[in-house]
Each structure stands twice: as structure tokens, then as C-alpha cells.
Amino acid sequence: MKVVITEFMDTDALTGFSAGIDVRYAPELVEDRAALLAAASGAEALIVRNRTQVDAELLAAAPGLRVVGRLGVGLDNIDMAGCAARGIAVYPATGANTRSVAEYVIGTAFSLSRGAYAATPGMIAGDWPRGTLGQGGEIAGRSLGLLGFGAIAQAVAGLAAPLGLRVMAADPHLPPDHPAWRDVQRLARETLLRKADILSLHVPLTPETAGLLDAAALAKLKPGAILINTSRGGIVDEDALCNALRAGHLGGAALDVFAAEPLDANAGARFADVPNLILTPHIAGVTAEANVRVSRITVENVDRALTEPVA
Template structure:
């Protein structure tokens, strides 16, 4: 049986595959769709991150496919209905990068609230912007709003409370009696938007969440509020966010995910000269430690699925 890996992972984890499996580790495959489709045609198992589109076209080109291992947790790049119809197992690495994303959220909240860490060029040029940069704020005493309260958002809440943040969350899919609500005050989405000083998104991209944080929703946030998106691109109206930052309506934002990924120069141009904005290339959940955990879990998941009898 053949395993095809189209994106990067921890190579040491590959030793976890049994010797009788033919493993093709080709992390550049994602850059060439035609070659990816051809490789999928030989695959019993496919391991991907978020850029490889496991869509109807790929599934049609992969008649032997039995399992898709996802190096992460998001599934919007995978045709779940198509996989289910074929009996193809889909195995996300649940929980493996939770801590990494949670730390990213807290770290960017600190940075954006303080606003003091982008002064190198000015200081090297002989400036001393102490007055301006001394006006940043502390996060203690602020309200952190978590839109979506799954495992990652719950981990963020666990890190935030000891720092003196008030934690509120909105998630209509989490039962009111769920024990996670002990760590956050349960609010409606509308109330959360009005009360959050720092808004962190933890939602899947669905028809219901696409464009959810548009100009109207952004206008409901407090003046000077901070927005952090580590969930999925397309949930935030990027143009409206840039406008709110340029006008000073919002105090800052961190975007790790984008409507168009990878972000090219055309899509990226809208972010030029936007103040107090942090852009990162979908790496909130990618740390050295998380990559090891994600890779090992995915190898185990895929190998286990391949051992299941064919029905």
C-alpha cells in the first residue's frame, strides 16, 4: 500500500510507518496540482495540510484511496461528503496544535495591546518615540471575547484568566451545561461583540460563518478593540477590517488566515500601510513542538486506518 504526503511534516515521524508501506514524502506536491492528481492516483492514503484541495476532482483521480490524514484540524479543504460516500476515512490531528494556537492568540494580544514592538527602524534612524510608544496598554482588566468555544478557544481561556483578563464566549453549539463554561461567561454573539476589548475567532468556515465579521459587525466592536483571527480566512471581511484600522476605529488586528491562501502580492496589497496589524502565513498552530505532535498523531491515525479491513 502507498502513502502520499503532499505537504510538510516532521520527517522523523515517518519512521512510525511500518516497513511494508510505500511512503512518498513530497512536500512540494502541493505546488503542482497536476502532479498531485497523478500521485493521488496511486495512493491508498493521502496526508495533507490545509493547502491541498481534497475535492471531487482529486477523489475521482484516486480510486484506491482509503484514508486522508489531516496535519491539523480544519477540514474545509476536504470534500467530507465525497469521502463519506466512498467510505474514505478522514483523520484530523485533533488536539495536537491546540497549545500553539492558544499561545499565538495570547502573544498577539499582548503585542497589539502594547503597540511597542515595531520601532526598530525609527530607533536605528536616531528617533526616540518614547512618548508615542509609551501610550500602549496592559491586557489585565480587559475583556477577551471568544467567538466559538471549542477546544482551542477553551485553551485560550485557560491561559487568559490568570493574566487578569475577563473571558466571555459565544457558541450556540456548546450546551449551556457544558463544564467548559466554568472558564468563560456565556454570551450571545451580539453581546460579545459589544463587550469585547479583544476579539478572537475560533470558528470553522461554513456558509453561515463566511463574511461573518463584516463592516456591520466590526462597527459593533468597542472603539480601539483588537481582532485576532486564527480560525479560517473568509470569516473576516479583510477590506472592512483594513478600513477600520486605517480610520482608527479598531486598535489592532492579527490575521493568520486569509480569504486567499497563500497570500500573493495582489491580495496582500490591501494590507499595505495598515497600522498595528500583524500578518502571519497560517502558522498559529505550527511550532516545532506542534509539528512533531501533529505528525506523529497523523502517522498513527493513517496507519491504523490502513489496517482496518476493507468492507
């Protein structure tokens, strides 16, 4: 049995595979499509992150594929229908990076609200911007809006409430009687957009959510509101967001995900000179601790799928 791993993971977790399983750890394959297709030809299992496109072409190149392990939770890079049609099991590492994403949301909310932490270069050059940087705000007493209220958003809510944030959420797919709503105000999406001082996105990329935060939706946000996106690129209209930040309608934004990943110089140019903006390379859920958990859970899932007898 052969496992091909196409992106980085905690290599210590590889010792968790059963004897007799041939493991090829080749994170460079994500950068070389031809080599990836060739490597997949003899694979019974693939382990991927978000950049490896497990599409029809890759599935066709892997006739013996039985299982896909996802080092994370998003599945939009995997042809789920194609896998289902062939009986290929897909295992995300559910819950393994929840804490990391939740801490990222709270951390960027602090930073963007205070607006003081990019002063180091200017201060080294002799600036002393005490007057302007002393105008930053506290997050206590602000309204945190969570668009989507699954496990990660619920973890954010759990961290936010003790800090004095008023937590509200919108999620039509979570039943009104679900216990997660007990300490969170349940709102319709349009109402959430109007009321949130800080809006954090926690929805998958689907035809319904693509472009959801366009210019019209951003205009509905409160003046000075902060937007945080750790879900998926393509949900936020990046040009419209930059315009809203430059115009001063929004007070700040953090983007960990982008419509085109990795972000190249051409795509990145739109963000030049945009105020109070944090950009990170899809790492909200990638910490040292989360990488260990994600890798261990994924190895366990794939090993079990390969070694347990079929019922």
C-alpha cells in the same frame, strides 16, 4: 499500500509507519496540481495540510483511496461528503496544535495591546518614540471575547484567566451546562461583539460564518478593540477590517488566515500602511513542538487505518 504526503511534516514521524507501507514524501506536490493528481492515482492514503484541495477531482484521480490524514484540524479543504460517499476515512490531528494556537492568540494580544514592538527600524534610524509608544496598554483587566468556544478557545481561556483577563465567549453549539462554561461568561454573539476589548475568532468556515465579521459587525466592536483571527480566512471582510483600522475605530488586528492563501502581492496590497496590524502565513498552529505532535498523530492514524483488519 502506498501513502502520498503532499505538504511538509516532521519527517522523523515517518518511521512510525508499519513495514510494507510505501511512503512517498513529496511536499512539492501542493504546488503542482497535475503532478499531485498523477501521484494520487495509486495512493491508498493521502496526508495533507490545509493547502491541498482534496476535492472531487482529486478523489476521482485516486480510485484506491482509503484514508486521508490531515496535518491539522480544519477540514474545509476536504470534500467530506465525497469521502463519506466512498467510505474514505478522514483523520484530523485533533488537539495536537491546540497549545500553539492558544499561545499565538495570547502573544498577539500582548503585542497589539502594547503597540511597541515595531519600533526597531525607526530607532536604528535615530528615532526615540518614547512619548507615543509609552501610551500602550496592559491586557490585565480587559475583556477577552472568544467567538466559538471549542477546544482551542477553551485553551486560550485557560491561558488568559491567570493574566487577569475577563473571559467571555459565544457558542450556540456548546450546551449551556457544559463544564467549560464554569469560569467563562456565556454571551450571545451580538453582546460579545459589543463587550469584547479583544475578540478572538474560533469558528469554522461555513456558509453561515463566511463574511461574519463584515463592516456592520466590525462597527459594533468597541472603539479601540483588537481582533485576532486564527480560524479561517473568509470569516473576516479584509477590506472592511483595513478601513476600520485606518479610521482608528479598531485598535489593532492579527490575521493568520486569509480569504486567498497563499497571500499574493495583489491581495496583500490592501494591508499596506494599515496601523497596528500583524500578518502571519497561517502558522498559528505550526510550531516545532506542534509539528512533531501533528505529524506523529497523523502517521499513527493513517497507519492504523491501513493495517487494522476491517471489522
